[in-house]
Amino acid sequence: MRLYDNSRTVANEDAILVDFQQRSSTVYQNHPNHTLTYGTHPRQTIDVFECAREQAPILVFIHGGYWQWCCKEDFGFIVPSLLATGLDVLLLEYPLTPDVSFEQLVQSVGQGLDFLAQQPQWQNRQVYLCGHSAGGHLSAQWQHHAWVNHIIAISGLYDLQPLVHTHLNEALKLSKQDIVQYSPSRHTASTKPLHIAYGLEELDELQWQSSHYAEQLMQQGFHPIVHPMTHTNHYTILDNIFNTTDATLARLLEITQA
Structure with missing residues (x-):
């Protein structure tokens, strides 16, 4: 069953992903950056882009790819608007399945956050943990991490049970x-600000993942900030949030433009 196949919502998925990669390559060439290593697996790395603002807030971004595809370098195109907003941007990479188990993958993200929390230059800052798709799941999963202050989960997957009988x-x-352990919808949310964003032109299954998670949290007495975005699919949501000239980014981050 291909219920979670995002290519069904667009006519040119391959071209979209190539465009992401090309724009991201340009960002890497034009913006100073460096890479940190937080573990022994080759993919346990973090790319760092710093703005010119002292003690700037930090946004840690976790990419998607259904926990088995893509890499952080494919999503560098989100960086310029974040730098302009006055944030340092950290693109966190993680090992993929089936090279590692799902449990090892999830724990690797926690290991990366632990590593960052121990770095003196990033202590006593506001930290936004943000992810898209599988990264949305990982952001929600690690919302309790002590170093994190805000969570922005974009087009995420919060109940893993429906994936069992899919190609994924x-x-x-x-x-x-x-x-049980890694479905955020099965656990109590933190009291930190949690934004849940999704596109109204995404797969019905993905829209359900976000809306159902939000409903569950509200039933528990929590108050996530939900952003159903019109004229937006699983791919355009990234540009609609990160590369627009309106207040979408600042609203989700709840910060003042630098």
């Missing part, structure tokens, strides 16, 4: 324990 599970190999 060939690589994920989700166990019953994975589903």
